[in-house]
Amino acid sequence: MPESIKSLKFVYDYAKSLFEKRKDNHFEESMNTPLFKREKTAQYLFIHSISTLYMAMKKMDNPNASSTEITIKLDPESTAPLHEQLLDLFSKAIEAYVEVRVKYTEEDLKETFESPFGREMTYEDWFGFIIHHTIGHIYQAFRLQAIYLRHKV
Secondary structure, rough: OOHHHHHHHHHHHHHHHHHHHOOOOHHHHHHHHOOOOOOOOOOHHHHHHHHHHHHHHHHHHHOOOOOOOOOOOOOOOOOOOHHHHHHHHHHHHHHHHHHHHOOOOOHOOOOOOEEOOOOEEEEEHHHHHHHHHHHHHHHHHHHHHHHHHHHOO
16 A cells, blocks of 8 residues: 555545544534634535545546536535534545555655645655645644634633
């Protein structure tokens, strides 16, 4: 199993553990309230990170997919607790990543393609970038939530 998949699964397990500990402690408020005016919320960053991962993988799998076909977001009709909804979305993003990533051999990873940034990039660099982006924003969301909770208590 590629290290990137292991890393995503580790972060998922950490998120699950963290959300379980925080779920009864102003969880929704801490995810949806910005620390400063015009600042992104923890929920925004969390969803941004996993939806970017999901969309990038779906586009790799089907370059002609429309944005509406490959978008994941919270269901406004859902009655499930927010922490469960966020974990479900994260799980879908991980599944999309695994589905695409396992198709690439070590040889394939050295091949280049034109990245969304308009320059040549290896698949290895692309997968590394998308994992770094995803995990970075998830931990940023955790941090924003923790700061909010510290100030709340």
